[in-house]
Amino acid sequence: MIERFDPVKGQRLRVIDDEGRAAPGLDPGLPDDALRTLYERMALTRAADGKALKLQRQGRMGTYAPSLGHEAAQVGLASAMNRDDWFFPYFRDLGAFLTLGYPLADYYHFWMGNEAGLRAPDGLNIFPVAIPVGSQIPHAVGAGIAAKLRKQAIAIVATFGDGATSEGDFHEGLNFAGVFRTPNVFVCLNNQFAISVPRSRQTAAPTLAQKALAYGFPGVQVDGNDVLAVFAATREALATARGGGGPTLVEAFTYRMGDHTTSDDASRYRAADEVREWEKRDPLVRFRLYLGRKGLWDEAYEEDVRAAASDRVEKAVAEAEARPAASVEDIFAYTYAAMPPDLEAQRAALKASLPEDRR
Ligand SMILES: Cc1ncc(C[n+]2csc(CCOP(=O)(O)OP(=O)(O)O)c2C)c(N)n1
Ligand SMILES: [Mg+2]
Numbered sequence: 001m002i003e004r005f006d007p008v009k010g011q012r013l014r015v016i017d018d019e020g021r022a023a024p025g026l027d028p029g030l031p032d033d034a035l036r037t038l039y040e041r042m043a044l045t046r047a048a049d050g051k052a053l054k055l056q057r058q059g060r061m062g063t064y065a066p067s068l069g070h071e072a073a074q075v076g077l078a079s080a081m082n083r084d085d086w087f088f089p090y091f092r093d094l095g096a097f098l099t100l101g102y103p104l105a106d107y108y109h110f111w112m113g114n115e116a117g118l119r120a121p122d123g124l125n126i127f128p129v130a131i132p133v134g135s136q137i138p139h140a141v142g143a144g145i146a147a148k149l150r151k152q153a154i155a156i157v158a159t160f161g162d163g164a165t166s167e168g169d170f171h172e173g174l175n176f177a178g179v180f181r182t183p184n185v186f187v188c189l190n191n192q193f194a195i196s197v198p199r200s201r202q203t204a205a206p207t208l209a210q211k212a213l214a215y216g217f218p219g220v221q222v223d224g225n226d227v228l229a230v231f232a233a234t235r236e237a238l239a240t241a242r243g244g245g246g247p248t249l250v251e252a253f254t255y256r257m258g259d260h261t262t263s264d265d266a267s268r269y270r271a272a273d274e275v276r277e278w279e280k281r282d283p284l285v286r287f288r289l290y291l292g293r294k295g296l297w298d299e300a301y302e303e304d305v306r307a308a309a310s311d312r313v314e315k316a317v318a319e320a321e322a323r324p325a326a327s328v329e330d331i332f333a334y335t336y337a338a339m340p341p342d343l344e345a346q347r348a349a350l351k352a353s354l355p356e357d358r359r
Helices: 032-057 071-079 094-099 104-111 136-149 168-179 227-242 272-279 283-293 299-321 328-332 341-353
Strands: 086-088 156-161 184-190 219-223 248-253
Touching: 032 071, 032 094, 032 104, 032 227, 032 283, 032 299, 071 094, 071 184, 071 227, 071 248, 071 283, 086 136, 094 104, 104 299, 136 156, 136 168, 136 184, 156 227, 168 184, 184 227, 219 227, 227 248, 227 283, 328 341
Parallel strands: 086 156, 156 184, 184 248, 219 248
Antiparallel strands: none
């Protein structure tokens, strides 16, 4: 199916239209319970994301990168993965983490400032969030080379934003992946901005997906607000990777509805009209219409979904807040085996500036 959509011609894969109708021949044909699971994951992501924002505003969480608007892309890509596959995430991936079974309390704990929250529980093949933009891409390709050498029929997924495509790491990673035909699936969440830099200033190429062609493998642009489109494209790319067919780049065309992070104010660099236009393309609303046509959504179900999500979120907050806060030591640990004198002096000065119980 991927080859039917040529990114150079600007063709974008879309399954569900604005009225919730599925395009014949493109609907992945999931059973009813799987469709509802997709919706419930998106609803949980939205609830958990909204709560994180409130916690940050109340001083109960550190800087946070909101996922509002990314729910279909995150849930769609992760729902296509198998437990044996590996995930190399970036910093705006809440829905993917939840879909893969990552404990929400851990995710919150990380954003509360404690890196312990990034240690994936045993059995979850998830690397820590990469904060340096694009640095996870060569890591994922390395894992892809390892999987190939070990003759494992698994796929390695890396996610990143549109901004990451301007990094050397993107070029080096995708170039290696093409040359060595690694089992990688690269999912670019093109949300139209890298902080304040619009997509038009990121590259002169009409699409990001077409960059794959220069590396010698397929790229496809999909509607990132259409959970079935993201799911279908990622599922096909994963099957190709696991089967020895090499890498694929999937560009999920979406929009960052929130600020870049809680320390940003997007109204300073983008028009309110543009944001309102994208509000009309809300991924949850579109999927609700699709489910409604199949008799799988009504108000009572919506209430149940929201209540269950809210319950999970509140429990995760309580659990995360009951854990130890980040310590001053953590800020200085993990870089040097032996602390250099200037850092030692900074650590001592910081500790001395804090109240007794925070040292
Ligand atoms: C190597 C590097 N350069 C700069 C930054 C600062 N920075 C953090 S996020 C970001 C923009 C990322 O944009 P994009 O890749 O589109 O992802 P998005 O935040 O839009 O999801 C930048 C420049 C960084 N973290 N790492
Ligand atoms: Mg971006």
